[in-house]
Structures are given as C-alpha cells and as structure tokens.
Amino acid sequence: MNTQHEAGMATTHRVLILGAGYAGMAAAIQLAARVKRRDGVQVTLVNPQERFTERLRLHMTATGQQLAEMNITELLEGTGAQFVRGWVTAVDADAKTVRSDDDRVLHYDTLVYGLGSVADTTAVPGVEDYVYTLNSAQDAELLADRLARLGSGTVVVGGSGLTGIESAAEIAERHPELNVVLLGRQEPGATMNPKAKAYLHSALERLGVQVRSGVEMMKVLPDSVELAGGENIVADVVLWTSGTRMSPLAAAAGLTVDERGRIVTDATLRSVSHPEVYAVGDAAAIRQGYGVMHGTCQGGMPTGVHAAVSIARALKGRKPKPFRFGYYHTPVSLGRHDAVVQFTHPDDSPRRVYLTGRRAAWYKETVSASPWPAYGRMKKIPSSGAFWPRGGRFTRVQDAR
Numbered sequence: 001m002n003t004q005h006e007a008g009m010a011t012t013h014r015v016l017i018l019g020a021g022y023a024g025m026a027a028a029i030q031l032a033a034r035v036k037r038r039d040g041v042q043v044t045l046v047n048p049q050e051r052f053t054e055r056l057r058l059h060m061t062a063t064g065q066q067l068a069e070m071n072i073t074e075l076l077e078g079t080g081a082q083f084v085r086g087w088v089t090a091v092d093a094d095a096k097t098v099r100s101d102d103d104r105v106l107h108y109d110t111l112v113y114g115l116g117s118v119a120d121t122t123a124v125p126g127v128e129d130y131v132y133t134l135n136s137a138q139d140a141e142l143l144a145d146r147l148a149r150l151g152s153g154t155v156v157v158g159g160s161g162l163t164g165i166e167s168a169a170e171i172a173e174r175h176p177e178l179n180v181v182l183l184g185r186q187e188p189g190a191t192m193n194p195k196a197k198a199y200l201h202s203a204l205e206r207l208g209v210q211v212r213s214g215v216e217m218m219k220v221l222p223d224s225v226e227l228a229g230g231e232n233i234v235a236d237v238v239l240w241t242s243g244t245r246m247s248p249l250a251a252a253a254g255l256t257v258d259e260r261g262r263i264v265t266d267a268t269l270r271s272v273s274h275p276e277v278y279a280v281g282d283a284a285a286i287r288q289g290y291g292v293m294h295g296t297c298q299g300g301m302p303t304g305v306h307a308a309v310s311i312a313r314a315l316k317g318r319k320p321k322p323f324r325f326g327y328y329h330t331p332v333s334l335g336r337h338d339a340v341v342q343f344t345h346p347d348d349s350p351r352r353v354y355l356t357g358r359r360a361a362w363y364k365e366t367v368s369a370s371p372w373p374a375y376g377r378m379k380k381i382p383s384s385g386a387f388w389p390r391g392g393r394f395t396r397v398q399d400a401r
C-alpha cells in the first residue's frame with residue numbers, strides 16, 4: 001500500500017484509477033508503462049477483486065463455463081503501479097480523496113474514474129427482488145448454480161439488446177432441457193443490416209429461443225413477468241439485461257453527470273466540472289461527431305489508453321489531445337459455435353458486410369480474448385495500445401469546449 005496515498009504527502013503526483021475493468025485496466029497499464037522510470041508519479045488501481053472480470057464472457061460464466069484466471073496484481077508486476085483491493089464508497093472531489101469500504105482514505109492529484117455500469121434493476125418493480133443479473137462474476141455464478149439445479153422450466157431473459165441475445169443463446173445451447181424466452185422492446189439485432197438480422201433470428205430459432213419483441217415488461221413477480229396489457233409470461237428464472245445504471249458516486253461527489261449518471265467529459269476525456277478527473281469506459285459520457293458514445297469494450301479500452309496518454313503529457317507540461325473514436329464492428333455470439341458479426345460505420349450504423357457461422361464465432365472469440373494480451377503488450381510497448389479507428393469524418397467535428 002502506498003503510504004503517500006493515505007497520508008496525502010505532496011511530494012509525489014498521485015494518480016488514482018477507480019475500477020479495473022476493460023477501461024481502467026487499460027489506463028493503469030498504459031500510464032504505468034509510460035511513467036515507470038520517472039520519479040514522482042505514483043499510479044494506484046482500485047478494484048474489489050484481484051481477479052480481472054471478463055465482462056464480455058459473463059454469459060459463459062452464467063452457464064457454468066470456467067474462464068481463465070487473470071490476476072491484476074500479476075499483470076501490474078514490474079510496472080511500478082500498485083493495486084488496492086477495495087470497494088469505493090465515496091469520492092470527495094474538493095478534498096481529492098476516495099474512501100473505500102474498509103474506511104481507507106486514498107488521496108489523489110489526478111483521478112481516473114472507470115467504475116463501469118450495471119444492468120438497471122431499478123426501473124421495473126420486482127426486478128430488484130426476483131431477477132439474476134450479469135453485473136459481476138459472482139452474480140453470473142449464482143445464475144449458473146440456479147440453472148444447473150433447475151432440471152426443467154422456463155428462463156426469461158429480460159432485454160433484447162446484445163447482452164440479452166448472447167445470454168439467451170448461450171443458455172439455450174448449454175441447457176437444452178430449459179425453455180428460453182427473450183423479451184424486449186426492440187427486435188433482436190435491430191441495428192443490423194437485414195441479412196445479418198435474419199441470420200441472427202434463424203440462429204435463435206435453431207437454438208429454440210422464443211423471441212417476443214415489441215413488449216413492455218411492467219413487473220417481475222416470483223414466478224412470472226407481467227407485460228403491458230396484463231399478459232403474464234411464466235418464469236422459473238429471470239435474467240435481467242435491460243438498460244444500464246451507473247454508480248451514484250460521481251453525481252454524489254458533485255461531478256457534472258448526464259441524465260444516466262455518466263460523467264460528462266470534454267474532448268480530452270476530463271470532467272467538464274473537475275478537470276483533474278478523467279472519465280473512461282461505460283461511466284463516461286463522451287461526445288463524438290456522431291453523438292455520445294455508448295458503452296462498449298471496443299470504445300472503452302481506447303478511452304483508458306487516451307486518458308493515460310493525456311495524463312503523461314500533462315505531467316510533462318504538454319496539452320492533452322482530443323479523443324476520437326469510430327466504431328467498427330458489433331460481434332454477437334450465438335452459443336459457442338455460431339455468431340454474427342456486423343461490421344459498422346464509425347457512427348455504429350451497419351455496413352453491408354457481415355460474418356456468420358464458424359468464421360464469425362472464431363472472430364468473436366478472438367475479440368473476446370484480445371484485451372488481456374493487449375495489456376501485456378502495452379506493458380512492454382506502450383504505443384501498441386494506441387491503435388484504434390479514429391472515425392475519420394464521423395468524429396472530425398468536435399465540441400469546442
């Protein structure tokens with residue numbers, strides 16, 4: 001533990017990174033690799049678990065599949081960055097301190113806020129009481145245990161976005177003894193081109209997933225989900241993937257947040273209200289020429305790298321550069337042997353090109369497996385983390401804040 005972080009000594013520039021998800025991890029490795037030989041900079045990463053959570057694969061955890069052990073402390077070894085295990089309970093943006101659940105107080109000069117997002121369990125009555133989520137590895141393991149003991153019955157997946165689709169497909173493939181119903185407002189694959197979408201629907205049908213789109217879930221009961229209009233869908237288990245919710249810590253600290261609780265950033269990823277705070281990943285509301293980015297790993301890792309590069313520049317007295325990012329794909333797994341990959345324009349609208357079947361499953365697997373080796377490469381060659389599509393004309397128009 002870095003005593004300077006706790007005692008608030010001013011001899012060192014203290015960079016505190018909250019959350020070791022895809023974005024926070026990228027920020028920590030990138031920054032530590034850039035400043036490791038320089039005195040006077042301390043990088044500290046805070047996360048509740050020492051094991052890295054592969055959020056992209058939590059639907060696999062939820063169906064009892066074992067994931068590789070990825071240890072955050074081991075990855076940080078040799079970088080000079082420190083790891084603090086803890087759950088952050090408060091940020092004091094005036095005192096520049098962070099409090100954790102064991103009453104530890106950590107001081108910072110620069111904060112990188114990467115606490116991610118979770119499924120929104122607050123919007124519909126009964127959700128808090130009766131559903132399972134994929135918010136953490138522990139939550140996914142609870143669901144795996146329940147599904148393994150069920151034997152027969154119906155699993156309702158609430159939310160027909162990408163997480164809902166991947167989860168429904170995975171459960172149907174691993175548990176053919178269960179009925180799987182996918183419920184949501186939007187048609188699965190709504191943003192894909194018609195052929196990719198048609199493939200997605202045929203794959204869900206092949207797996208036996210019953211899709212009910214265009215429905216509004218009004219209430220979750222112990223044994224069913226009530227839809228608008230009064231229809232009840234019987235459910236032995238409900239997995240909730242609908243909507244996202246942010247940690248309340250940023251808003252409580254007085255940072256400017258958007259209507260969803262995400263920290264509003266300037267073009268360089270600094271908080272518009274507190275420029276010593278950088279926001280990355282799902283927790284940040286980052287405006288590009290095409291609009292505010294939505295939470296993904298493909299965009300989250302670049303935000304972490306960019307924040308780290310900006311901090312390293314600022315430490316040398318140089319101005320941070322604007323962040324630019326353009327989407328390039330939407331890979332969706334459909335069990336372990338099938339997938340659909342929709343290639344996109346930088347604003348996330350679909351291109352004509354898409355992949356399906358085993359080639360798409362291989363592509364998706366390659367994408368899911370890539371972050372950890374990327375961190376390893378960044379540790380040795382920091383600039384290797386700086387390759388991502390900048391979005392061309394789609395991102396050229398920047399907010400001049």
Ligand SMILES: Cc1cc2nc3c(=O)[nH]c(=O)nc-3n(C[C@H](O)[C@H](O)[C@H](O)COP(=O)(O)OP(=O)(O)OC[C@H]3O[C@@H](n4cnc5c(N)ncnc54)[C@H](O)[C@@H]3O)c2cc1C
Nearest residue numbers: 019020021022023055087088115116281282295296297298
């Ligand atoms: C099943 C599933 C499949 C997905 N598939 C894809 C995909 O194919 N492609 C894609 O781009 N995106 C995908 N996503 C979305 C993607 O996982 C997220 O956009 C991404 O994880 C965001 O990264 P992040 O670093 O911002 O947050 P996270 O990865 O969620 O990390 C946040 C970290 O902060 C920690 N944390 C939270 N609160 C606190 C606290 N109070 N104190 C301390 N630590 C805290 C968490 O424990 C976690 O380690 C998927 C998501 C799910 C659930």
